Amino acid sequence: MTEMEYTKLGSTGLEVSRLCLGCMNFGSDQPWMMNDEEASLELIDRALEMGINFLDTANVYSRGESEEIVGKAIEERNRDELVVATKVFGNMGDYPNGQGLSRKHVLDQAEASLDRLGTDYIDLYQIHRWDETTPIEETLSALDHLVETGKVRYVGASTMAAWQFTKALYESDSRDYERFTCMQPEYNLVDRHEEQNVLPVCESEGVGVIPWSPLAGGFLTGKYDRDEEVTEGRAAEDEHTEARFTNENWAVLAEVRAIAEEKGVTPAQVSLSWLLHKPVVDSPIVGPRTIDHLEENVESIDVSLTDEEIERLESPKSPVWSREIANI
Numbered sequence: 001m002t003e004m005e006y007t008k009l010g011s012t013g014l015e016v017s018r019l020c021l022g023c024m025n026f027g028s029d030q031p032w033m034m035n036d037e038e039a040s041l042e043l044i045d046r047a048l049e050m051g052i053n054f055l056d057t058a059n060v061y062s063r064g065e066s067e068e069i070v071g072k073a074i075e076e077r078n079r080d081e082l083v084v085a086t087k088v089f090g091n092m093g094d095y096p097n098g099q100g101l102s103r104k105h106v107l108d109q110a111e112a113s114l115d116r117l118g119t120d121y122i123d124l125y126q127i128h129r130w131d132e133t134t135p136i137e138e139t140l141s142a143l144d145h146l147v148e149t150g151k152v153r154y155v156g157a158s159t160m161a162a163w164q165f166t167k168a169l170y171e172s173d174s175r176d177y178e179r180f181t182c183m184q185p186e187y188n189l190v191d192r193h194e195e196q197n198v199l200p201v202c203e204s205e206g207v208g209v210i211p212w213s214p215l216a217g218g219f220l221t222g223k224y225d226r227d228e229e230v231t232e233g234r235a236a237e238d239e240h241t242e243a244r245f246t247n248e249n250w251a252v253l254a255e256v257r258a259i260a261e262e263k264g265v266t267p268a269q270v271s272l273s274w275l276l277h278k279p280v281v282d283s284p285i286v287g288p289r290t291i292d293h294l295e296e297n298v299e300s301i302d303v304s305l306t307d308e309e310i311e312r313l314e315s316p317k318s319p320v321w322s323r324e325i326a327n328i
């Protein structure tokens with residue numbers, strides 16, 4: 001059985017497993033989610049049993065349902081052994097201050113997340129996106145307050161322009177507020193735009209990186225074929241996954257499949273291993289929907305790639321960043 005590995009998150013002293021368990025599938029908001037609390041709890045149990053200590057959820061995942069399921073899963077556990085991450089920003093209600101990063105919404109949602117998670121503190125509290133309508137100093141001051149009062153241990157961010165993230169780091173340094181220690185970008189073999197945006201900032205600032213959609217929503221598992229109609233899998237119901245069916249991406253997948261066959265492993269394992277070989281990456285956030293997916297994904301830790309194989313995997317694409325590509 002694969003032995004879990006651990007790493008420090010960025011330049012913090014916090015130890016996290018080399019794979020983080022994404023909890024977005026635990027809920028019923030979308031047809032492609034698990035929509036099965038018992039199976040979700042079993043999957044979380046198995047992940048913890050395999051040595052994963054790091055869980056990523058968000059207040060908006062099925063409007064609180066994912067956090068509640070995580071809360072049930074950790075209820076009887078030793079809280080000290082777990083690193084629980086959640087997020088704030090998205091719409092939690094159609095009323096003024098029902099979303100965004102105002103001091104009010106951040107503080108209200110931190111309390112609501114603590115309730116749903118059934119815990120006294122959040123290990124990593126992340127801003128899900130940049131809020132164009134709230135000064136970043138206001139958000140930083142609210143996050144700083146949460147750290148000062150012990151409700152949050154570390155603060156992180158997700159998916160924004162490099163200039164915005166750099167500005168946030170500068171503002172926290174100059175005002176002596178808690179600094180973002182972690183960035184959560186979309187990053188996988190077919191979505192490499194962040195190499196031209198936020199990843200160089202993370203590298204030079206010692207910010208931890210925890211990539212989301214590390215298997216491109218399932219595309220990189222090789223479950224889809226170029227000329228076949230999609231009848232099952234997330235792509236059948238999720239346009240974001242289907243949008244990855246481009247000529248360039250099929251060329252990447254062809255290399256993934258060839259290398260997987262040469263090594264006697266699966267395309268998902270090669271794809272996750274590629275991320276694990278990137279020095280800037282701490283812990284990809286895997287989103288298994290079944291225990292079989294989870295076990296297959298965890299085994300990627302045992303797969304090693306040569307420089308030549310990494311070159312082959314990267315050669316079909318030249319990453320470019322734009323707001324449109326990043327979907328922000």
Ligand SMILES: NC(=O)c1ccc[n+]([C@@H]2O[C@H](COP(=O)([O-])OP(=O)(O)OC[C@H]3O[C@@H](n4cnc5c(N)ncnc54)[C@H](OP(=O)(O)O)[C@@H]3O)[C@@H](O)[C@H]2O)c1
Binds near residue numbers: 024057128159296
């Ligand atoms: N910060 C953000 O804005 C943001 C955005 C998205 C996600 N996230 C985080 O990142 C986590 C992971 O994202 P993701 O769900 O998009 O990750 P992903 O790993 O790229 O895709 C997960 C999907 O791929 C399929 N899959 C996974 N492992 C498989 C395997 N071994 N074999 C076959 N199919 C497999 C499953 O879909 P099917 O079986 O249904 O095909 C699963 O639902 C989320 O849970 C969340 O915590 C954050």
